[in-house]
Amino acid sequence: MSEEARNLRCSRCDRELVSKNIVFEYLGHTVAHEVPTCPKCGKVFISKELAEGRMAEVERQLEDK
């Protein structure tokens, strides 16, 4: 199921996720990307689409840097 079509809630805070710009770190490099996040506790959700798509691509680029 695509990321947009999902209706995700943070179970602990019982809040719907909102899109926030989050900093990612890998091998000493940082990049920022908007991902669904719990507005209360800040827990971040990474979809399979993102993990195996853009993130995997950037991971590979950073490994080769």
Added chain:
Amino acid sequence: MKLEDATSLTERCFRGEPASCSYACPFHMDIRSFLDKAAKGRWGAAYKIFRNATVFPGIVAVLCEQPCRERCQRSVVGDEAIALRDIEAACLRYAKDRRPESYVIPPKEKRVAVVGAGLAGLSLALDLAQKKFLVTVFDKEEGWGGCLRPHPRFAEFDAEIALQFSAVKAEFRFGTEVKSLDELDGFDAVYVATGAGGESFGLCEGWDPDLFTTTVPRVFLGGALCGATLMEGIAQGAEVSKIIEVFLQTGRAAHTPSEFDKSGRGHYLTHDGAVSVPRVEPSSPEGYTDEEAKAEAARCLQCDCDYCFAGCEMLRRFRKDPRKIGVEVYTDMNVNPPFSTRALTREAYSCNICGYCESVCPESVDIGRAMQLSRTARMSAGVDPAALHDYWLREMDFSTSEGAFASAPKGRDACEYAFYPGCQLGASNPEHVLRAYGFLKEKYDAGIILGCCGAPAYWAGDEERLQSNIEEIRRQWHDMGEPTLIFACATCESLFCRSLPEIPRVSLYQLLAEAEDIVPTKIFSEAAIFDPCAARGDPEMEAGVRALAGKAGVSLEELPERNRCCGYGGHIQLANPELYEEITAHRAEASDRPYIVYCANCREVFASRDKECVHVLDMAFGLPLSGRAPSLQEKRDNSLRVKKELMKEIKDVDFKPESHPWDDLTLIIDADLQKDLDEQLISAADLKEAIWVAESEGDRFVDESGGTTIASMVKRVITYWVEYRKTGPKTYEIVDAYYHRMRFGREE
């Protein structure tokens, strides 16, 4: 790391060096490239190479004695050498545009006198005139050509010289004999090339054959006057012009750096598989037609070594010459971002480190050692891509702690033999270890060491972990009375051979083959033996397996290439999944016959590709053929079962594996997803842990539209995600699972 530490590993590689014919050529022409262009009918490009090397191609194509033919490797195949001069003549006919190039270079003020308008002097005069020096050529005759003037084809040669000089300015003073060098006082440099027996102005004494200098600093001597042949004289002209250029700029005669090492002779290759092709005879006395010349040029074997490239998927994929890899192993550790970035990561972690390249290299260059050095250097500098090897290092930690067990046989402190099955054999099939131990205990009163040889640490470049594991093995071996170790895994045995050479070794398969009461079952009537890469150089192990298969009455086929890595070596699966896929596919296709394997990793690779295969231990012990490869979780469970049974048998101790609160969760995973998870090295134990933590702490997401729950867990350098549905008490259906290597942090 010093530069030489890395480059010394690959410097013997001669890929890309000139071919043997070029070393014999007076002009050191790149004949290989010339013939490549000619074979394709690219006459313009071929002519350029020919002209730039020989200065007067129209003369060389007629008069060169072709010493290259003596060094043509067509002879290796039993054929006549390439008819180079005939192809050169065809090139002159078929090149559309032979007009010399003119260069936009600022004119120079220095004046150069050339005494003698033979080919040696003309060659030098032309080269310096192209560089816009003020050149004056003197000759006592009424024209150029020197010793060629009486030649029956001189009209042709005359036209060729005129053509080559047509784009430059040079002054010719014919009918002018230089009697004394004092007449040339106004020149900054003088080249005397007056031909055999010509005027030397008394300068032969003190002539330097390397720099062509004389006792008079501005005067140089060369050509037939100094014993050169006609062709050598032309080649010298081009060489001396460069020396004179340096002299005019700096006041000192010196060579410019040249890439061509004249002392070389070129390497002869074996040309396996090259087909004999007879020389193409011209159909007309005029010489080759376009097609004939192309066909003759196509006979060139293009002698350059590609033995490692031809067989190695990794080298082919990255197309980097071995010597460049050697340099990059060093530069990779000295990057200065953003000005330079690492150049070797993907290659270094995509190498199976299987030794294939070394086995086919005429100079025994092992590119894997360079890749291994890169991995080790990066690990010790803390700049390794840890996620690529983390899974296997965790497995090694397990095999050397919870999964480990070492003991002399029941009731004994020491033994003469001990079985070292390696971490994967029991994980893949516990019966292999248990049955083999049963045999070895009876026949050899053998003890057992369950553990890991350290290959995962070796492949990750983790020298520290590797060394401490070796020390632990050495201690266990010593405590057991220094027994001979019996190996079932070629990787373990080769690692012991390298790191623990003091330990005597023997192959399990050899012992099984010698045992009369072992009657192997004939699972396939026809098969091919797939020898693992690590068994290369281990003839006893290879022979033992063949003897067992022979005993079973299997009709055996030898693969065209033995000891190719199945793909597992070097743990490249995460670093380069596409390459891993390509390699495993190639190995599975090496024969239509089913394989007999004797490495648990080979078996798993082939089982996961649905290639029919059997472990030789299945045959030796008459075990049922196990089809699919075990999952990651099953492998751990299998290892623990082996340990549990052996501890019970030898020590009468009930081994209780470490327990976790999530152990009794039941996961429902469909077969396709399971295969996918195994390929990505996501184990069920990690999923259970993630679910258990999420459920007990309420730390999870719920997807209201799909009715699923999503949990995540960070384990060392990997973040795992699992989407699931609760289907019963402590029972979860896994909908999906994935991972990433990046860490997410705060909100920006």
